[in-house]
Amino acid sequence: MKNGIIYWDVDPEIFSILGFPIRYYGLSWALGIGFAYLIIKKIYQKEKIPLSNLEQLSTYILIGAFLGARLGHCFFYEPTYYFQNPLEIILPIKKVGEAFEFIGFQGLASHGGLIGIVIAILIYARKTRTNMLWIMDRVAIGSTVTAALIRIGNLMNSEIYGKPTSGNWGFVFERDDLIPRHPTQLYEACSYLLIFGLLVLIYKRATKMTSNGLILGVFLMLFFTARFVIEIYKENQVGFEDSMTLNMGQILSIPCIILGLVLILRRKRHLVHLG
Incomplete structure (x- = not known):
């Protein structure tokens, strides 16, 4: 660290086993899923x-989140490329010349992951005849921790970083350039952990009856409002976003924020029980 600037040059790969790379990003996903499971288990x-x-x-x-996150990235951010290379959508490989190279899954979209989780829960709820909102309230609590850890994984990959800062502070992601930038990965991770704390507080004060949909509504509104705001400081992920007033992350966040508000208003008569 020098004059408020952190020079970041972490190798994304921790080690390899028989040529198979173990990366911080994959570890972050695993830890995030593990912590979420323990929280919901409790x-x-x-x-x-x-x-x-x-x-x-x-x-x-697990199936819904991964498929949704992967398909979301492919179709929201790079549809042209993946329509031309459909094999790369579901396989962690890339064609280089006449050969294929293992590259891991480079590209997982949180909005797609959310859609995948919702569909998975819908299928599960119908099959088991369980209240879908009851499930989503509880899954939302654990999901914030998963999201925070995934952003730490992005930091370790030196990806999804922010726009240049004033130059007196920030992170220099040396693997890309020497410009001090907003560490938006940390902004998001900290925001999500704060939201986690608030959701836990709401859960402890709510009853089974009053929490159906309320916790999910607060989660959607706060989580995606934070995402929308932080996107202002984030570099666009793909070129076509440069000509857009709002980038793809912000556009996809708006329906989630609106749905969150609808769920909260739907439960407003129960908010008095949380006081």
Whole structure:
């Protein structure tokens, strides 16, 4: 660190096993999923819900989150490329000349992940005849921690960083350039952890009846408002965003914010119970 500037040049790869790279980004995903599971498990235990229900739900969510995040990136941010290279959508490889190289899944969109989780929960809820909003309230609490850790993974990858700062502070991502930039990965991670704390507080004060949809509404409104604002300081991820007034992340956040407000207003008559 020098004069308020942190020079960042972390190798994204921790080590490799038999030529298979183990990266901080993958570790962040694994830790995020693990912590979310433990948090929701504690909630299930508190409410005396069989853990077998959570294990089944977790399988649905894992599949939905990954497929949604991957497809979201491919179709929201780079549709032309992936329509021309469909194999790369589901396989962590890239064609280089006549050969294929392992590159990992470079590109997972949080908005797509949210859509995938919602669809997975919808399928699970219909199959098990469980209240979908009840499930989503509890999953929302754990999801904030997962999102925060994924942004730490982005930091370790020196990706999804911010626009240049005044030059007196910030992160210099040396793997790309020598310009001090907003560490937007940290902005998002800290915001999500604060939201996690608030959701836990709401959950502790709410009852099973009054929490249906309320926690989810607060999550959607705060999470995607934070995302919308932080996008102002973030470099665009793909070239076509340069000509847009709002970038793709902001556009996709607006419906989530509106839905969150609708869910909160729908439950406004219960807010008095949280005082």
